[in-house]
Amino acid sequence: MTTPQEELLPGTRRALLHRIAVAQAEGRAPSVVATAVRGGRTVWTGARASSEETVPGADTQYRIGSITKTFTAVLTLRLRDEGLLDLQDPLEKHLPGTGVGKVTVAELLAHAGGLAAETPGPWWERTPGSLRPELADVLGERPAVHPAGRRFHYSNPGYALLGALVERLRGAPWEEVLRQEVLEPLGLERTGVRPQAPHAHGWAVHPWADVLLPEPAVDLGRMAPAGQLWSTSGDLARFAAFLVEGDERVLSAASVSEMRAPAAPAEAADVAGGYAYGLGLELRHDNGRALVGHTGSLPGFLACLSVGVEDDVSVVVLANCTSGLPVFSLAADLVRIIAEAAPRVPAAWKPLRQADPELLELVGPWYWGTQSCALRLSADGLLSLEPLSGTGRRSRFRPNGDGTWTGLEGYYAGEVLKPVRRSDGAVGHLDLGSFVFTRRPYDIAAPVPGGVDPEGWRGVE
Template sequence: MTPPQEDLLPATRRALLHRIAVAQSEGRTPSLVAAVVRGGRAVWHGARTSVDGHGPDEQVQYRIGSITKTFTAVLVLRLRDEGALDLGDPLEKHLPGTGAGEATIRELLAHTGGLAAESPAPWWERTPGSLRPELSDVLGERPLLHPAGRRFHYSNPGYTLLGALVEKLRAAPWEDVLRREVLEPLGLARTGGRPQAPHAGGWAVHPWADVMMPEPLEDLGRMAPAGQLWSTTGDLARFAAFLARGDERVLSAESLQEMRTPAAPAEPADLADGAAYGLGLQIQHRDGRLLVGHSGSLPGFLANLVISVADDVAAVVLANCTSGPLLSSVGADLVRIVAEAEPRLPEPWRPLREADAAPLELAGQWYWGTNGFGLRLTADGLLSLGPLSGVGRRSRFRANGDGTWTGLEGYFAGEILRAVRRADGSVSHLDVGSFVFTRTPYDETADVPGGVDPDGWRGIG
């Protein structure tokens, strides 16, 4: 009997537990908790701890560091979707006088605004936010280190500016806006800017001795939108499901897809690692799959949230140590274990309810020059263009309602596909962004750019 989709097999659960047990032991962390999400809901929670007889559950809070940035990015995308701003707007248009106003909102989201990585000394993560009461205190005398838009340079102050932007346009504190617009609609009751019992304490573990020391738990003040939040594996599991699927009460699936799309030029080292950055989300190719999410760290805590949208699997890992297990590897391994042990079942094939004659007429084999392509009409009403050889440019196209279609991805993203007809109404060829696709290679009856040799095809003779 096939188990229900939401249940993991015992062997899979054992493999997940083994992975976090190794991470907690070898990483020498006081505790480590994890969750796996499949099909939009948490299907596994696990914990390992150094305290006998006590295992933190999915309701125990840990500090999540820079995963906070993803929450801030969601708030900014909400403002964009409402028409309150455009991602191409310079910050100066909405938040004047910062000294970093030439950077666009998109560049700040993608860490390409040219801002410094950190605020001026003292180290903001271990000192009270009251030392930096104004934006000028966060940015310092030289907020821009690089030309805006030229390179990826991770910036915590950049997300402070985005939090201030949210506050300006909403006329309310960043955390109040977050709670009202994201946390409450998604049911994230155990996520917030202040720890609420039960919560883990943050610890530094000595690198050369098995002893520990507590880390300070500071309120980050102005830097809160970059790393303040506390959360649980239970809440972050729900947040991961939202990031993969969307929720119209908060943000559409289309806008989340935009967040998951690379928006920053990768540095050479990032290219070697297969890493990129979207809008508030880290992107990585690992073990042959595309992973999106975010990592986080503050003194005393490590965090990781990772999603494989294609596998419909996500993982959350939290630990209460300053340094220790590489949680990005642990999270990726949890996703891999489930995806490989219990591959996602494809949705049943279903035919179209109604077949429109116009796109149906276009389905079949086409040639761009001598390269063969197939054009399919799929059950979701899209046209799917792909090479017959399996190698080459491919894209899906959405109908525009006027007899044309717009490319959704790849080389033809945003390009227009239209059928060019002869005087008798029959289809001569397809025009896709000026590329001519004909029913036969270099069809002499079609308007092939450069024309077709009148002597046609011939041997070498």
């Protein structure tokens, strides 16, 4: 468990401050604030501004743009967990009359519904939502630009539909449902649809001169579930901790983990760039480090929430400029600085409380044909299959309660592992999705598909 901010060494804190100072100067941002979390606690907050009078704190509000989508995704998963919808349901089942009803809830969450990226008409981020009072105004006459389910194509109107879905099934406005079901339980008191002092003002910085232009801060109306929220680095840090551990009052750890899994078909350029999308979360790779979270932008504001799950480091970066500051790169660098300066200390190894002889009979080396692997039993009650060569298929398996096990990841995700016993009661082989694993390579006593040559192994004359 991490102790307060003083636990980071002075050199680490200086490196973090130096990084945001460089970003603020080179990005020409009126202000930048960043907060880092580890073990569910804030371990560092830093800020820079063009004026000493405007230096923000962890309690200063900024618009967070599309990070709002992650909140909307949480509300949608809550509906699923309560049995009010299935992610594979077509939208039409719950929200008829949109004209895109065959698109599924999951496809909307993952930006795989083929919908257009933006609304028709004037730039929705700089014009009041009263110009788009109905969903038809958000979707336009040509809402789909790709076949549903075929590719990832980021869609702001898609999340407006999800917000409308929440309203339909809850019978209350999206912002009210969000406050009651997410913001209040998580203690996010400084997050909401409208700014409350102290808050930053949004600015556009001229690309060729050091001058500013104020940006409008409009109410987005129907598009609010895609990008309306204001928040602070302190509140978003608490939200980041929730995205790691879950909270039974809001969403279980299992459902939060589901949000972090890839859910959209990736384009070749996205694969090359280390980018994928889950259910309301961006999945990225930066210098070998997996990061989940979301970026956000609205005229006058940039935001990034980035979680290094393996390193147990989460970072929030907020700035009040329209462009110029690469917030994801900055957040990724802050995660890296902490992870490298203070590597995560693993939990102490602990043995099983009880050893089940039938389970111990399963562990040890097994062979799939000639490929050697090992089955291990861990203190969390899971089996893990690992290649002894270091390369090959691997997965953890959870018990089903009937002597079989189900794979949790990789090639064997969802596949059933079944120990098959001989007439004397001993385990003769393993059946894993029809693959036969034996104690010796091509054991002649096991039912290896295709049979085993009775003359056995031999040399070459």
